[in-house]
Amino acid sequence: MKDEIFKERKDMIEDLIVRNEFYVPMKTKEIAILLNVPKSERPVLQEILDCLVSEGKIGITKKGKYIKAENVALIGTFTMTSKGFGFVTIEDREDDIFIKSSDTLNAFHMDRVKLVITKEKKADKHAEGKIVGIVEHGITSLVGTFQKGKGFGFVVPDNGKISVDIFIPKEYCMGAVDGSKVVCKIHNYGKPGKSPEGRITEIIGHINDPGTDIMSVIRGYDLPLEFPDDVIKELRKIPEKVDEKDKAGRVDLRNLTTVTIDGEDAKDLDDAITLSKEGDIYKLGVHIADVSHYVTENSPLDKEAIKRGTSVYLVDRVIPMLPHQLSNGICSLNQGEDRLALSCLMDIDSKGNVVDHRICETLINVDRRMSYTSVKKIIIDKDEEESKKYADLVDMFFLMEECANLLRNKRFSRGSIDFDFPESKIELDDKGHPVKIAPYERTTANKIIEDFMLIANETVAEDFFWQELPFLYRTHENPDPEKMMKLSTFINNFGYSIRLGDEIHPKEIQKLLSKIEGSQEEILISRLALRSMKKARYTTECIGHFGLAAKYYCHFTSPIRRYPDLQIHRIIKENLHGGINKKRIDHYNQILPEIALSTSNTERRADEAERDTDKIKMCEYMAEHIGEIYEGVISGVTSWGIYVELPNTIEGMVSVNNMHGYYEFDENHYEMVECVTNKTYKLGQKVEVVTISTDKLQKTIDFKFLEDCYEDEIKR
Structure with missing residues (x-):
């Protein structure tokens, strides 16, 4: 009833x-x-x-x-998962909203959707919602692998988050064969029980052809390779050498000993250093290429630069934000060439305080193009041959080390955090095949330049904050209190603690990292601390940088490869030339929020593309090492498997399906526990693994624990 x-x-x-x-x-x-x-x-x-x-x-x-x-509907971006469910990210909302597969309304990955909350967030559980409308499709084309059928085909998306294949009618197959990597335009997003439909617009190449893998990533992230005709046309107006008329009115610093310090392969040299000491005061000059002199607002070059947002450093190539004629030419601070610069000249006392500074347009000429390797040989290795080669600069390099140490100690004393996880250096042969993968060495010379760039970024940001002018800041917000509480609870198991108040201070994280240094649990706790942090982004508000423990921070030092730096150079220069009037202030207030959002997004796109190409080459490399034994460290524990990182930075996974026994995931302790024997695998634990398979399409490497392999041998 x-x-x-x-x-x-x-x-x-x-x-x-x-x-x-x-x-x-x-x-x-x-x-x-x-x-x-x-x-x-x-x-x-x-x-x-x-x-x-x-x-x-x-x-x-x-x-x-x-x-x-509809009165309570929220607007957000839907992120699909391979299992069909997903999450909606809403701007200005801390947590993502979980969407069950039955409540997606057949929304596609990255769609802008309208949703209602059906369950509010409780403890560690996400809020739940239901999609009630699709506002706009975020993906109109994608890259995937073509699979031929009888009179039709399917495209299996490269993006593992897209859980559906795209149906391709015969007339839209464009002659693709099994294994072709293709670009597919979606014209029907399907409905429950019916696949989306599309048409092939480009055949990139066969999956086994050299270069197809990286080009698929480039097309998949819609990274622009060629510069449009109007940009090429504008380049013809840009001189190869600095015009004499452009030198007028600038502070002439060509008499100062000036060096660039970069990697051996770097071609876009956008920062140079001068340093001297008068009494107890270090006179540090950070000189940045004056790119905005050549890339003017709303020009074709500018529009293309903001569209790209950043240069993208893939494993086999660089996709530049600006054409090489600029980035490697007139805007690159090449040795022996007069160059226009925007300089931050700082007086630094013996405690690492910037006691005076000046930001000005300058004219410089680099005396020496140095490499990190050479400077390290001089400072650390005390290499006689290298020191003799650069005899006139040796004293300045040691002065640089002295000044950088002061700045670093000052930064650490206020709580700046240094997560020193190794990056990958992947060496390829002339066919694009990986021949060596190892951690990228971060030398003393790298750190010196980092310290000088950081202090210049802070100094410029503070200057413009107090001028109360529109500006772009680099922001790193405080961690989520719930994640910090979870971290605090976890580290108590190891006898460590962090002091939690209304807001955690970065010094607490720094103290924790100092305490665990050299301990068995160092990697484990460092990774968890890093995962508790938020991602840095660009904002128009100066709300500080948590990781650097800095009240004021911006990106000023790389206008060749980052658009936010180029944008603030314009504001700085306009302010130097008589100030910014109300009309221009209103103009910047109008455009900067969108620039902050778009450049944060293009930065994320570049990061993801770089990671994907690294993973592809790591899979290709490990495919030749099937059956080999490695010692690694557990870098992640999930309900579906255990991630293991090798000393060469390659990461693979041991699936629960390849583990002997019945294991359960203990989320609170980041452990996998065998239910009968209580055998435990946890973050940071050293283990031995065997490579059993790789999948370049899925970008995955599969390991198996060595002891389980031995058991299999015994059973056989």
Whole structure:
């Protein structure tokens, strides 16, 4: 009887909603009166209303009043997973909203969607929602592998988050064969039980052809390779050498001993250093290529630069933000060439404080193009041959080390955090095949340049903050309190603690990293601490940089390869040339929020593309090392497997399906525990593994624990 009443009343309310006659907001009692529901049936009515809320058909306010679903609908971006469920990210909301596969409304990966909350967040569980509308499709084309059928084909997307294949009618296959890597344009996004449909617009090459793998990533992330015609046309107007008229009115620093210090292969040299000492004061000059002199606002070069946002450093190539004629030519601070620069000249005392500074347009000429390797040989290795080769600069390099140490100690004393995880250096042969993978060496020379760039970025940011002018800042917000509490609880198991208040101070993280240095649990806790941090981004508000423990921070030092640096150079120069009037202030206030958002997005795109190409080459490399034994460290523990990182920075996974016994994931302790023997695998633990397979398409490497391999041998 109750089921019949439930269905009848639910159908009645749903009919009112469809006819737009569900007059709300109302509380349960008011709805009961409207629908003439007797008191005996009101518990059933409450169940119906709860059910309609969970289905996203109506909403509920904080005061308990029921309203139309569209009145509480939120707008966000849907991220699909390979299993069909997903998450919606909403701007200005801390947590993502979980969407069950049955509640996606067939939304596609990266769609802008309208959704309603069906369950609020509780403890560690995400809030849950239901998608009630699709605002805009975020992906209109994708890259994948073509699979030929009889009279049709399918494209299996490279992006593992897209859980559906794209159906390709015969007339739209463009002659693709099995294994072709293709670009596919989607023209129908499908519906439940029916695949999306598309047409092939480009055949990149066969999956086994050299270069196809990297080009697939480039096309997949829509990274622009060629510069458009209007940009090429504009380049013809740019001189190869600095015009004499452009030198006028600048501070001439060509008499100062000036060096660049970069990697051996670097061609876009956008920062140079001068350093001397007068009494107890270090005179540090950080000179940055004046790119904005040649790339003017709203020019074709500028529009293309903001579209790209950043240079992308893939394993086999660089996709530059600016054409090489600029980035390697007139804007590169090449040895022996007069160059236009924007300089931050700082006076630094013996405690590492910037006691005075000046930001100005300058003219410089680099005396020596140095490499990190050479400077390290001089400072650390005390290499006689190298020291003799650069005899006139040796004293300055030791002065650089002295000054950088002061700056670094000052930064660390206020709580700056240094997560020193190794980056990968992948060497390829002339066919693009990986021949060596190892950690990238971060030398003393690298750190010196980092310290000088950091202090210049801080100094410029503070200057413009106090001038109260529109600006772009590099922001790293405080960690999420819940994640910090979780980290605090976990490290207590090892006898460590962090002091948590309303806001955690970066010094607490730094102290923790100092305490664990050299311990068995160092890698484990360092990784967890890093995962508790938020991602840095660009903002128009100066809200500080948590990781650097800096109140003021911006990106000033790389305008050749980062658009935010180029943008603030324009503001700085305009301010130097008589100030910024109200009209220009309004202009910058209007454009900067969008620039902050778009450059944060293009930075993420570049990071993901770089990671993907690294993973592809790591898979290719490990495919030649099947059956080999490695010692590694557990870098991640999940319910589906254990990630292991090798000393050469390659990471693979031991699937639970390849582990002997029945293991359960202990989320609170980041451990995998065998239910019978209590054998435990945990983050940071050293293990021996065997490479068993690789998959370049999925970008995965599969390991198996060596001891399980031995057991298999014994059983055989």
